[in-house]
Amino acid sequence: MKPNKYITCLIIDDEPSSQKVLQHFIKETDVLFLKETCNNAAEAFKYLQLNNAIDLLFLDINMPQQSGLDFYKSLKNPPKVIFTTAYSQYAVDGFEVNAIDYLLKTISYERFLTAIHKILNSTDTSNTNNFTILKENKTLHKVFFKDIQYIEAFGDYVKVHTEEKTITTHSTFSGFIENLPDNFLRIHKSFSINLNKMNHLSGNQITVDSHTIPIGQTYKKTVLKALNL
Numbered sequence: 725m726k727p728n729k730y731i732t733c734l735i736i737d738d739e740p741s742s743q744k745v746l747q748h749f750i751k752e753t754d755v756l757f758l759k760e761t762c763n764n765a766a767e768a769f770k771y772l773q774l775n776n777a778i779d780l781l782f783l784d785i786n787m788p789q790q791s792g793l794d795f796y797k798s799l800k801n802p803p804k805v806i807f808t809t810a811y812s813q814y815a816v817d818g819f820e821v822n823a824i825d826y827l828l829k830t831i832s833y834e835r836f837l838t839a840i841h842k843i844l845n846s847t848d849t850s851n852t853n854n855f856t857i858l859k860e861n862k863t864l865h866k867v868f869f870k871d872i873q874y875i876e877a878f879g880d881y882v883k884v885h886t887e888e889k890t891i892t893t894h895s896t897f898s899g900f901i902e903n904l905p906d907n908f909l910r911i912h913k914s915f916s917i918n919l920n921k922m923n924h925l926s927g928n929q930i931t932v933d934s935h936t937i938p939i940g941q942t943y944k945k946t947v948l949k950a951l952n953l
Contacts, residue, residue, distance in 0.1 A: 730754075731843065732777055735761040736768040736792060737784040737808065742829060746782050746808070749836045756780075756840065764788065765795035778803045780824075780843065785809040796821055806839050822857075856903070858884060858893045865891050869905050873921045873932050877914035887933065911947050912940035925951065 733756055735746050743761050750758045759778060762768040764787055772778060781802075785792040786809050796805055805821070810829040825839035858865045867884060876883040877897035884891045893900075901908065901916045910916045911930060915937050923931040928939045930947075939947055 730757045731779045731840075733758050733780045733782060734768065734771065734778050734803075735782045736763075736765065736787075736795075737761075737782070738763050738787045739784070742784065742808065745831060749831070749833055750782075752833070753837070753840060755844065765790040765792065768795065769798075772799070781805045783807055786811055793821070804843060858891050860891050860893055867891065869908075869918075870920065872908075872918050873935060874915055874917040874937060875901060875904070875908070885935070909947065909950050911943050912938055913942075915940075919950070 733750055735743055735750075735758065737743050737746065747758060747761065750756045759775065760771055762771055766789065768781075768783075781796070781804070783792040783796060783805050785807050787795075792807065792809075796802055805823050806825045806827060807823050808827045808829060808831065824842050827835060827839060854870065855866055855868045858867055867886065871886045871888075873885045873887065875897070876885065878892060880894060880896075881892050882895050882897050882900045884893065897914065897916075901910060904916065907919045908916050909919055917930060917932050917937060921932045923933065925931075925939075925947075928941075928944070930937050930939060
């Protein structure tokens with residue numbers, strides 16, 4: 725019998741052998757409950773449209789017609805995801821969408837349990853963590869929000885400035901700042917600052933640590949209100 729609180733799962737994989745492995749592992753793990761197994765993204769999409777009570781996807785990345793990664797990005801309110809694939813080069817892409825974990829086939833039960841423990845020990849893996857993972861070229865950087873001084877728009881990229889370094893990552897500016905904690909404030913069309921790093925305001929400029937950043941005219945009222953001025 726399953727416990728009152730369990731994690732409902734959906735397997736999406738086009739390989740029967742991989743499906744059987746995951747089905748067995750889920751059955752052996754009391755906290756998990758498998759709702760369905762889908763052979764491709766189209767089947768999974770149809771299932772999710774009709775069934776909302778899915779907490780976790782075991783999603784193969786390399787599938788015909790539509791990759792697991794593209795499928796996951798297309799979901800408006802996606803469940804948590806653990807990617808499974810035989811190709812290690814997809815790991816970076818998995819972290820880009822805040823995947824819980826990445827399991828490289830052939831999967832052992834011990835490695836499977838490690839991924840499940842990450843879910844059980846996490847809160848919200850999307851927006852409430854105290855850090856973010858940034859991709860710059862082929863390198864992943866773990867950056868704590870408390871260490872970010874300010875964010876700067878840079879064409880199709882954003883520059884994330886910390887005291888130690890500046891990381892340039894591919895993202896829209898508006899999309900990036902949507903996922904920042906409440907202590908970040910947009911002060912210009914191209915700048916958002918960490919209020920905890922602010923030193924002082926003078927005229928139409930804010931000093932953040934040793935950096936002077938302009939306040940956009942259309943953002944001035946919002947900035948003053950946020951600072952209770």
